[in-house]
Amino acid sequence: SSPLPVVVQYSYSKFTRRLRHADALRWLLRDLSRVRELVHVDNLADWIEVARGGDHWDETIFNHSAAPQLEVLQLVRIASTDIFQSLACLKSVHPPLRDLGLFSCNLPQDGSPLLFRPSLTHLTVTFCRGPWTSLANALERLVCLEILSITQHHSEEVPSLPSFTLSESMRFIEIYANSTAVLSFFGAARIPLHVQEQLRCSMT
DSSP states (O other): OOOOOEEEEEOHHHHHHOHHHHHHHHHHTTOOTTEEEEEEOOOHHHHHHHHHOOSSOOGGGGSSSOOTTOOEEEEEOOOOHHHHTSOGGGTTOSSOOOEEEEESOBOOTTOOTTTSOTTOSEEEEESOBSHHHHHHHHGGGOTTOOEEEEEEESSOOOOOOOOEEOOTTOOEEEEEEOHHHHHHHHHHEEOOHHHHTTEEEEEO
16 A cells, blocks of 8 residues: 655744754655645744744755645745746646645746646635736636635735636635735636626725
């Protein structure tokens, strides 16, 4: 029988504050062959640290091993868009990645095909930089996407966006952003009729 899949939780706060935790995580992420889920710990104090940022974070830790079983991935504090073009953990994903969360990342404007995969069903983008152009260039090919959440982008400036069509599979869209961003996004989006009744927006 094949080895049991593994779920890995990591902590940005502990990584940046505790050397032993950082060393242990680096060692663990050098072999992701059995990892099915690689997620950030879900507690408020840690998320606040992610939003604030700090020293000693190593954004390359996700770039050392392929993860052929990876289905759920949460990435935090990726400042270099080049990393998204070559993420080792995404290079041989099978079964396909279905759930992606990006938090306080600098997103590539070309809507990186390696990152935004057609297999995604759930996509969460929170406190990221440059999300609108990146998503406009990526959403067209996310044909399986069911749930889209774009939150905490209240001060992000929005350029003119190319038009794009949202997935027929879409069931729910949640956007919390400034009014200019929301209007620009929906002005460029072609939304299936059944989805228009399930939109939730908060504008600032």
